[in-house]
Amino acid sequence: MSSKTGFYLVxxxxxxxxxxxxxxxxxxxxxxLWPGQKNPVWLIEARIDFIAAGQPVMVSLDLxxxxxxxxQVSEQAASTGYGFSxxxxxxGRRAEWTRRNAVGLQTLYYKVQMIPDTTGSQELRSKDTxxxxxxxxxxxxxxxxQQLVEQAYEKSSTPTSFARELIxxxxxxxxxxxxxxxxxxxxxxxxxxxxxxHADIPARLSLGLELQDARRYQPLKPILEIFDHxxxxxxxxxxxxxxxxxxxxxxxxxxQSLLDVSGGSDSDIRFSMIRQTMPEMDLARLQFDRxxxxxxxxxxxxxxEQSVFKLLLLLPVGALVVTFMRLIIGVRTSGTFMxxxxxxxxxxxxxxxxxxxxxxxxxxxxxxxxxxSKLNLLMVARISTLIVLVIFLTxxxxxxxxxxxxxxxxxxxxxxxxxxxxxxxxMSILWEExxxxxVMVQGLGSLSVAIAAYACMRNPIVAHLTFxxxxxxxxxxxxxxxxxxxxxxxLTELKRFGAMRGNH
Amino acid sequence: MWSFPFTLNRQGILGMNRRNVAYISRxxxxxxxxxxxxxxKTKLLAEKFNLxxxxxxxxxxxxxxxxxxxxxxxxxxGFAIKPSKGTGGKGILVIKNHQEGMxxxxxxxAVTMDHIKRHLSNILAGLYSLAGSPDVAIIEDLIQPAALxxxxxxxxxxxxxxxxFKGYPVMAMLRLSTQASDGxxxxxxxxxxxxxxxxxxxxxxxxxxxxxVKQHPDTQIPLDTIAIPDWRDLLLLAARSYELTxxxxxxxxxxxxxxxxxxxxxxxxxxxxxxxxxxxxxxLPRLKTIEGLDPDLIPGADExxxxxxxxxxxxxxxxxxxxxxxxxxxxxxxxxDSQSPLR
Numbered sequence: 001m002s003s004k005t006g007f008y009l010v011x012x013x014x015x016x017x018x019x020x021x022x023x024x025x026x027x028x029x030x031x032x033l034w035p036g037q038k039n040p041v042w043l044i045e046a047r048i049d050f051i052a053a054g055q056p057v058m059v060s061l062d063l064x065x066x067x068x069x070x071x072q073v074s075e076q077a078a079s080t081g082y083g084f085s086x087x088x089x090x091x092g093r094r095a096e097w098t099r100r101n102a103v104g105l106q107t108l109y110y111k112v113q114m115i116p117d118t119t120g121s122q123e124l125r126s127k128d129t130x131x132x133x134x135x136x137x138x139x140x141x142x143x144x145x146q147q148l149v150e151q152a153y154e155k156s157s158t159p160t161s162f163a164r165e166l167i168x169x170x171x172x173x174x175x176x177x178x179x180x181x182x183x184x185x186x187x188x189x190x191x192x193x194x195x196x197x198h199a200d201i202p203a204r205l206s207l208g209l210e211l212q213d214a215r216r217y218q219p220l221k222p223i224l225e226i227f228d229h230x231x232x233x234x235x236x237x238x239x240x241x242x243x244x245x246x247x248x249x250x251x252x253x254x255x256q257s258l259l260d261v262s263g264g265s266d267s268d269i270r271f272s273m274i275r276q277t278m279p280e281m282d283l284a285r286l287q288f289d290r291x292x293x294x295x296x297x298x299x300x301x302x303x304x305e306q307s308v309f310k311l312l313l314l315l316p317v318g319a320l321v322v323t324f325m326r327l328i329i330g331v332r333t334s335g336t337f338m339x340x341x342x343x344x345x346x347x348x349x350x351x352x353x354x355x356x357x358x359x360x361x362x363x364x365x366x367x368x369x370x371x372x373s374k375l376n377l378l379m380v381a382r383i384s385t386l387i388v389l390v391i392f393l394t395x396x397x398x399x400x401x402x403x404x405x406x407x408x409x410x411x412x413x414x415x416x417x418x419x420x421x422x423x424x425x426x427m428s429i430l431w432e433e434x435x436x437x438x439v440m441v442q443g444l445g446s447l448s449v450a451i452a453a454y455a456c457m458r459n460p461i462v463a464h465l466t467f468x469x470x471x472x473x474x475x476x477x478x479x480x481x482x483x484x485x486x487x488x489x490x491l492t493e494l495k496r497f498g499a500m501r502g503n504h
Numbered sequence: 505m506w507s508f509p510f511t512l513n514r515q516g517i518l519g520m521n522r523r524n525v526a527y528i529s530r531x532x533x534x535x536x537x538x539x540x541x542x543x544x545k546t547k548l549l550a551e552k553f554n555l556x557x558x559x560x561x562x563x564x565x566x567x568x569x570x571x572x573x574x575x576x577x578x579x580x581x582g583f584a585i586k587p588s589k590g591t592g593g594k595g596i597l598v599i600k601n602h603q604e605g606m607x608x609x610x611x612x613x614a615v616t617m618d619h620i621k622r623h624l625s626n627i628l629a630g631l632y633s634l635a636g637s638p639d640v641a642i643i644e645d646l647i648q649p650a651a652l653x654x655x656x657x658x659x660x661x662x663x664x665x666x667x668x669f670k671g672y673p674v675m676a677m678l679r680l681s682t683q684a685s686d687g688x689x690x691x692x693x694x695x696x697x698x699x700x701x702x703x704x705x706x707x708x709x710x711x712x713x714x715x716x717v718k719q720h721p722d723t724q725i726p727l728d729t730i731a732i733p734d735w736r737d738l739l740l741l742a743a744r745s746y747e748l749t750x751x752x753x754x755x756x757x758x759x760x761x762x763x764x765x766x767x768x769x770x771x772x773x774x775x776x777x778x779x780x781x782x783x784x785x786x787x788l789p790r791l792k793t794i795e796g797l798d799p800d801l802i803p804g805a806d807e808x809x810x811x812x813x814x815x816x817x818x819x820x821x822x823x824x825x826x827x828x829x830x831x832x833x834x835x836x837x838x839x840x841d842s843q844s845p846l847r
Binding site: 433489494 | 507521622625631
């Protein structure tokens with residue numbers, strides 16, 4: 001009894017460890033438990049056009065730097081013939097394209113992926129208050145501005161409320177004389193910025209991008225920002241509401257210019273954007289840092305090895321299915337783990353083409369084997385002959401299929417040739433000794449186990465869990481161990497021995 | 505027809521998983537498997553223990569020996585070729601006699617010398633052996649079945665399978681090949697299984713394809729009157745294979761030869777479960793009876809056979825079947841379980 005207790009303790013520990021590690025991985029690394037959980041991602045493309053004058057060209061574009069409400073996932077630049085780098089300087093992040101010599105119309109692209117993120121990006125508080133910039137007015141304007149500022153100052157207490165009052169004055173349906181005069185000269189955001197700076201409140205115009213799905217050739221919109229409570233606060237120049245609308249991405253904030261082009265002229269920048277959805281998994285992978293549990297994951301292997309592991313880590317699932325089908329259901333198969341290998345091949349070929357290919361090769365092989373048995377060969381030589389024949393057959397089918405326009409033929413090469421040769425040999429012996437019925441029983445048994453294993457391994461949730469949570473295999477191991485101790489009847493035995501009852 | 509698991513459990517049916525975990529892996533130590541998996545070893549060991557087996561004529565170890573053998577077997581009238589490590593009767597070729605250079609199998613089909621040579625080289629290459637490992641071929645005398653068996657079987661020699669648990673014979677059946685089974689004695693291939701009363705060797709119950717039969721399907725001989733002669737000797741032979749192998753749970757395959765009496769054909773460390781179907785009874789109650797015996801007692805083969813004959817007579821829990829004289833006797837004996845000398 002004590003050995004049983006020990007056994008269940010081991011099984012229990014395995015299950016708990018597996019689940020706990022998986023949960024840790026889920027919470028720490030934000031790896032989703034289910035595949036296909038998707039997040040919206042904005043793919044924004046900036047397109048810069050200019051005409052190069054046949055001189056060394058340098059294009060410098062200001063890039064969004066931790067814009068509020070968004071998180072950058074990835075960025076890339078496409079521009080043939082140009083050197084590209086991202087420079088982090090005092091003026092923020094800038095993309096720089098450089099080229100020794102360029103003539104004519106040039107087009108540069110910069111792409112960035114942003115995901116809406118309201119949690120993480122706390123606005124950085126600057127320690128020193130920026131100085132309001134000096135504003136110069138024409139004489140008449142100066143008086144009008146002074147009056148507007150004074151009126152607003154009377155009715156307000158903070159920089160924000162002051163700005164709001166100013167906006168009210170400028171936005172009424174019947175603006176006063178002063179307001180009309182100034183609006184005739186300046187656009188609303190620019191005017192507001194000038195007035196605020198005039199009143200000694202630091203204000204600046206930033207450039208933002210309104211994100212709407214599938215828009216092309218969008219310009220940047222000026223956004224008014226004032227400095228209040230030790231941070232820059234965007235203010236809507238129409239309503240006076242502060243803060244940003246959800247779909248507004250601040251691209252360019254203060255600092256230097258948005259776009260500098262040297263060695264070219266007539267530069268223009270336009271933005272296109274689409275709203276994509278991206279699996280949460282990919283996002284997690286793009287973001288997490290090395291260290292801790294992520295060290296123990298497979299993402300840092302080269303991609304090639306990763307895909308090998310993806311397949312390899314599915315094998316235990318196949319083994320579990322075989323264990324279940326043989327011990328609990330009682331299916332008879334030809335070769336214990338042959339079905340798993342066939343199922344793995346099905347993963348590459350997909351089910352129907354794989355199944356047809358397999359059946360065609362095995363039946364052709366059986367026919368050839370019928371002739372081989374007349375040759376009186378030693379067994380090793382016979383199996384070797386079969387391997388050669390099987391490879392020959394698959395190449396024939398591949399070539400024929402390709403010529404006829406089926407790609408199916410090509411995927412047949414994923415089948416494990418040696419296993420197929422052995423299967424043919426075993427089936428043929430079985431046929432001679434036990435008759436065709438047993439061949440059918442075992443063949444169908446093997447195929448049904450292979451299909452069941454394929455269905456399990458094919459399942460996206462299974463594939464996701466086995467690869468991203470390798471500790472799940474401890475749970476699989478525990479399940480296999482438990483089935484190894486199962487002493488109950490197999491499902492097929494209920495029928496086999498059930499026949500006895502009918503005898504009495 | 506399907507049964508519920510608890511119904512089978514009540515009948516005491518032993519399932520495959522339980523057999524493997526609770527009996528084979530518990531009572532059969534791995535290191536002793538070769539003694540039974542290798543028929544040649546079993547045979548040599550049996551000779552040492554004075555258990556009679558079919559006469560060994562030749563052993564072929566190497567491919568080149570096949571050619572010389574070909575001349576030898578011309579002089580033999582009937583013989584059987586067996587792979588030493590074969591399983592489930594695979595690779596056994598039985599030649600009854602030869603006519604005009606052709607060899608006649610028990611099924612009546614004639615084969616050529618080339619066929620036999622090919623068969624031998626297949627055996628040597630390991631085609632029939634457990635893990636495909638190279639094997640040797642054994643050539644034995646053909647068994648001359650005793651008169652009773654002669655008429656019973658369609659082709660081939662009927663053999664008797666006895667399950668021996670810790671040295672006690674617990675269940676027995678007679679296997680008769682049929683036309684459907686192509687002369688083979690495996691139940692799942694269509695051979696007739698006749699459950700035998702451990703107490704007296706009389707027929708309890710007979711099945712083919714898991715269906716109850718009263719007559720042999722080919723020879724029409726009534727099966728329920730079968731009574732095996734020399735029954736106690738057969739049980740004793742089976743029981744002594746326990747000392748031979750040290751394996752706790754084995755199936756002993758025996759035949760009765762016209763001239764030599766009971767012979768041990770082979771032993772099996774993973775005996776099948778269809779013996780329960782042939783007997784219409786489950787193995788579990790009997791196995792549990794044996795497991796419940798005082799482990800300090802180490803009775804000899806004679807005592808063990810006596811115990812089995814007293815306790816395992818007749819099929820258990822078979823309600824409503826016609827009672828043969830043998831069964832009545834057996835039931836009476838079972839009533840005296842508690843007075844058994846071994847308790």
